[in-house]
Amino acid sequence: MNSKEKILKRLAGDGMEPRPRPEMDFVPQRFADREQTFVERLEAGGGCAVRMEAGETLDEVIRRLYPEAKSIASTMEEVTSATINPDRVEDPRQLVDVDLGVVRGSFGVAENGAVWIAQDIRHKALYFGATALMIVIPREAIVDTMHEAVVRPEVDDFGYGCFVSGPSKTADIEQALVFGAHGPMSVTVVLR
Amino acid sequence: MSTHSKAAKRFVADAERLAWHDQALYAVREKRDRMMATVPEWEDLRRMASEIKLHTLSRLGDYLCEFERNATANGMQVHWAADAAEMNETVWELIRRHGGRRLIKSKSMLAEECGMTPYLEARGVETVESDLGERIMQLLHMPPSHIVLPAIAVRREEVGALFEREMGTEPGNSDPTYLTHAARRALRPKFLEADVSMTGVNFAVASTGALAVCTNEGNADMGTSFANLHIAIMGIEKVIPDMEALGVFTRLLARSGTGQPVTTYTSLYRRPAPGCEIHVILVDNGRSEWLADEAHRNMLKCLRCGACMNTCPVYRRSGGYSYSYFIPGPLGINLGMLRSPKRYHGNVSACSLCYSCSNVCPAMIDLGEQIYEWRQRLDRLGLADPMKKAAVKGMDFVMGGRRRFYGGIALGRLAEKLPRAVLENGLNPWSAPGRAMPPFAPRSFNAWWKKEMKK
Amino acid sequence: MKVGLFIPCYINAVYPEVGRASYELLQRVGCEVDYPLDQTCCGQPMANAGFEKDARALAEHMNELFARYDYVVGPSASCVVFVREGYPRLLPDYREHACVDARIWEICEFLHDVVRPARLDARFPHRVSLHNSCHGVRHMGLSSPSERQIPYQSKLRDLLSLVEGIDVVEPERRDECCGFGGMFSVEENAVSVAMGRAKVGRHMDTGAEYITGADASCLMHMQGIITREKLPIRTIHMVEILNSRS
Numbered sequence: 074m075n076s077k078e079k080i081l082k083r084l085a086g087d088g089m090e091p092r093p094r095p096e097m098d099f100v101p102q103r104f105a106d107r108e109q110t111f112v113e114r115l116e117a118g119g120g121c122a123v124r125m126e127a128g129e130t131l132d133e134v135i136r137r138l139y140p141e142a143k144s145i146a147s148t149m150e151e152v153t154s155a156t157i158n159p160d161r162v163e164d165p166r167q168l169v170d171v172d173l174g175v176v177r178g179s180f181g182v183a184e185n186g187a188v189w190i191a192q193d194i195r196h197k198a199l200y201f202g203a204t205a206l207m208i209v210i211p212r213e214a215i216v217d218t219m220h221e222a223v224v225r226p227e228v229d230d231f232g233y234g235c236f237v238s239g240p241s242k243t244a245d246i247e248q249a250l251v252f253g254a255h256g257p258m259s260v261t262v263v264l265r
Numbered sequence: 266m267s268t269h270s271k272a273a274k275r276f277v278a279d280a281e282r283l284a285w286h287d288q289a290l291y292a293v294r295e296k297r298d299r300m301m302a303t304v305p306e307w308e309d310l311r312r313m314a315s316e317i318k319l320h321t322l323s324r325l326g327d328y329l330c331e332f333e334r335n336a337t338a339n340g341m342q343v344h345w346a347a348d349a350a351e352m353n354e355t356v357w358e359l360i361r362r363h364g365g366r367r368l369i370k371s372k373s374m375l376a377e378e379c380g381m382t383p384y385l386e387a388r389g390v391e392t393v394e395s396d397l398g399e400r401i402m403q404l405l406h407m408p409p410s411h412i413v414l415p416a417i418a419v420r421r422e423e424v425g426a427l428f429e430r431e432m433g434t435e436p437g438n439s440d441p442t443y444l445t446h447a448a449r450r451a452l453r454p455k456f457l458e459a460d461v462s463m464t465g466v467n468f469a470v471a472s473t474g475a476l477a478v479c480t481n482e483g484n485a486d487m488g489t490s491f492a493n494l495h496i497a498i499m500g501i502e503k504v505i506p507d508m509e510a511l512g513v514f515t516r517l518l519a520r521s522g523t524g525q526p527v528t529t530y531t532s533l534y535r536r537p538a539p540g541c542e543i544h545v546i547l548v549d550n551g552r553s554e555w556l557a558d559e560a561h562r563n564m565l566k567c568l569r570c571g572a573c574m575n576t577c578p579v580y581r582r583s584g585g586y587s588y589s590y591f592i593p594g595p596l597g598i599n600l601g602m603l604r605s606p607k608r609y610h611g612n613v614s615a616c617s618l619c620y621s622c623s624n625v626c627p628a629m630i631d632l633g634e635q636i637y638e639w640r641q642r643l644d645r646l647g648l649a650d651p652m653k654k655a656a657v658k659g660m661d662f663v664m665g666g667r668r669r670f671y672g673g674i675a676l677g678r679l680a681e682k683l684p685r686a687v688l689e690n691g692l693n694p695w696s697a698p699g700r701a702m703p704p705f706a707p708r709s710f711n712a713w714w715k716k717e718m719k720k
Numbered sequence: 721m722k723v724g725l726f727i728p729c730y731i732n733a734v735y736p737e738v739g740r741a742s743y744e745l746l747q748r749v750g751c752e753v754d755y756p757l758d759q760t761c762c763g764q765p766m767a768n769a770g771f772e773k774d775a776r777a778l779a780e781h782m783n784e785l786f787a788r789y790d791y792v793v794g795p796s797a798s799c800v801v802f803v804r805e806g807y808p809r810l811l812p813d814y815r816e817h818a819c820v821d822a823r824i825w826e827i828c829e830f831l832h833d834v835v836r837p838a839r840l841d842a843r844f845p846h847r848v849s850l851h852n853s854c855h856g857v858r859h860m861g862l863s864s865p866s867e868r869q870i871p872y873q874s875k876l877r878d879l880l881s882l883v884e885g886i887d888v889v890e891p892e893r894r895d896e897c898c899g900f901g902g903m904f905s906v907e908e909n910a911v912s913v914a915m916g917r918a919k920v921g922r923h924m925d926t927g928a929e930y931i932t933g934a935d936a937s938c939l940m941h942m943q944g945i946i947t948r949e950k951l952p953i954r955t956i957h958m959v960e961i962l963n964s965r966s
Contacts, residue, residue, distance in 0.1 A: 084329075087325075087553065090323065092316070099306050100306070185527035197489075198491065218516065233538065241530075246401075247421045248417070251446075
């Protein structure tokens with residue numbers, strides 16, 4: 074008997090009565106102003122939210138927020154200020170410590186300020202290796218809670234995906250909050 | 266005296282450290298409370314989490330097979346390990362076949378449980394912890410003292426001295442931001458040069474064959490971004506039915522554990538990237554037997570959030586190292602007993618039965634009630650402390666007869682006339698330093714009643 | 721309303737005044753009170769130490785002593801909780817009659833939920849810090865546990881609001897354990913005293929003159945620390961305040 078069979082046999086003999094799958098019998102919270110809640114909670118977690126002005130371009134937002142960025146990696150067509158096309162890079166290590174990565178997100182979650190990114194670039198290393206990360210999502214794409222988020226179609230079709238709710242952080246030294254543990258030092262979500 | 270009680274005495278002796286440890290952890294508990302306050306349906310969520318876990322556990326074999334089917338269809342490879350030895354062998358075999366030498370790993374309690382790191386180190390695999398807290402503990406050659414906050418018992422000055430030695434940071438600089446960024450720089454090459462990455466698994470979604478991994482640092486994702494072999498290890502209780510269930514658990518996990526609305530990164534691994542491999546190892550190591558123990562199977566509902574440690578007044582005031590099992594606090598007392606009552610019963614005393622843990626648990630595990638139950642089992646297992654047993658038998662004998670009880674009070678009253686030095690010695694356990702004995706009243710209530718009612 | 725007064729062992733021996741106040745208070749609110757003689761112990765200390773089965777004889781004795789009362793009422797939340805939760809396991813053969821576990825009440829809970837007096841004619845012109853004991857809070861619902869999302873309520877506070885001149889406050893970490901825990905206080909005495917010290921300190925931080933609660937055992941533990949360290953605060957049982965004369 075192999076280990077799988079052994080484990081399954083033991084589980085079959087655990088004497089546990091079948092328990093039904095519970096139904097969601099309550100209504101999760103809703104927010105009067107999802108966008109506002111999303112922005113507040115993202116910022117509470119150390120992230121930054123920017124609403125694009127009418128007529129403003131992504132390049133302008135980038136210049137406004139990250140004027141010092143020299144190496145900018147993005148596959149987004151609108152980002153003409155990009156200096157690196159990350160999909161043309163063979164070795165993901167080359168994306169580490171670029172000044173700014175600009176990437177697409179699918180939608181935001183109001184209750185926790187997270188953004189869903191379904192990997193649509195060649196190397197996910199950019200999401201974590203960039204010193205600053207800018208995530209662009211459609212302004213109207215904000216759901217209330219994780220209950221809605223996890224059943225969205227974008228969370229059903231992906232190889233790798235991630236809910237990101239701010240810059241990489243740690244409090245492992247005396248519970249003092251520090252941004253930029255390993256991943257981006259700053260994260261900006263652009264609502265377009 | 267229990268092993269915990271002895272070790273706790275040493276922790277308590279350092280009043281300043283104790284006060285800091287207690288306050289730092291209670292602050293996390295308070296953050297958790299503030300998060301709870303933002304979710305009106307909190308108690309519904311806990312109930313839902315508990316019921317989903319129980320449902321999953323009652324069909325665990327089916328869900329594991331469903332997960333295996335879907336993960337395999339997604340291009341992952343799934344392995345089963347009956348025990349710690351088999352998990353370690355499987356990991357080693359994967360690394361060896363891959364020609365791996367350098368492993369970058371994120372935090373995994375399962376790896377601790379199985380003694381995996383020393384096993385791999387002995388075979389020449391450099392194993393680097395990438396979570397900052399875990400890395401600090403690895404460099405200190407000490408185990409974590411908390412499952413979510415591994416370095417909570419280490420002070421900033423100690424980290425400063427360690428990093429000065431290990432990374433050449435400025436002498437005397439113990440600023441957390443400075444030290445964290447020094448570790449960031451020092452770990453960069455470890456991430457980039459690793460040829461194998463390892464993560465734990467917070468949730469394995471059976472219906473989609475996806476793995477959910479939650480971190481704040483992004484270290485798990487950073488690790489899996491360069492090496493083309495990713496090994497994910499998980500206890501078999503980590504499987505959940507579907508995405509709806511993931512929605513429930515992700516709402517509770519970080520709010521309960523660290524007082525954040527969600528972890529910074531909740532990553533889902535579904536298909537390996539082109540040219541990469543993901544191997545998932547499903548590890549039993551006792552769990553299927555624990556499931557058969559009706560009084561304690563609830564432990565398998567655990568999300569490993571650490572809330573029970575943060576709220577435990579005993580853990581906060583005795584520290585992780587006063588427990589003999591590698592997981593401390595209410596969770597560790599119970600898991601240690603499931604692992605081996607003989608080896609770990611010395612932790613069962615570390616509970617004042619305040620039941621805060623049971624109330625704080627997002628999966629509604631009856632942690633305190635289970636500790637009570639373990640105490641009842643110790644005698645049957647022949648592991649009851651003989652001194653304590655004698656004391657209880659004595660108490661039982663005195664209480665069993667009214668003459669003995671009321672005569673005992675009279676004797677006690679006489680004994681109080683003895684000098685304090687005689688009464689409050691090491692043999693009288695009530696007289697801990699710092700607490701005076703309660704004096705017996707001149708007349709018991711019983712005697713008063715007899716006299717008054719005769720009038 | 722025929723009430724059998726349950727006086728736990730350590731109250732009998734150490735705090736008879738709490739027993740007397742309980743008796744008087746119940747009479748004042750119109751109960752017919754009787755005290756079955758020769759009570760000893762409910763068995764909780766043995767059970768918490770891991771010897772619940774050894775408490776069976778005591779449970780049988782309790783059940784017999786209180787067989788003829790509609791209500792059994794005692795001034796100790798943790799003892800009452802043990803009788804309620806432990807006796808059904810210890811006395812499985814007595815289930816056909818309503819066992820003592822089904823009729824027992826902690827005195828504050830009894831006053832609050834059953835007697836519901838509109839007034840008490842009590843006066844206690846002092847600042848008092850409430851001690852929310854673990855069993856009272858988490859197993860009896862005397863107040864809402866801070867871990868749960870339940871609207872705040874406190875039966876102790878409700879009752880004290882009937883007392884004239886009193887100023888009721890609660891410490892920071894309002895329901896953190898004081899560290900008594902029966903055998904825990906002996907077996908883990910270093911941690912127990914550290915917990916007690918911190919708890920007394922938080923009560924003192926409120927500026928209160930008294931610490932009060934429904935569990936005399938917690939009060940006994942904290943008083944031990946207060947006495948040893950000669951701290952400017954003292955413990956007093958809820959019933960003594962509710963029974964104070966105006």
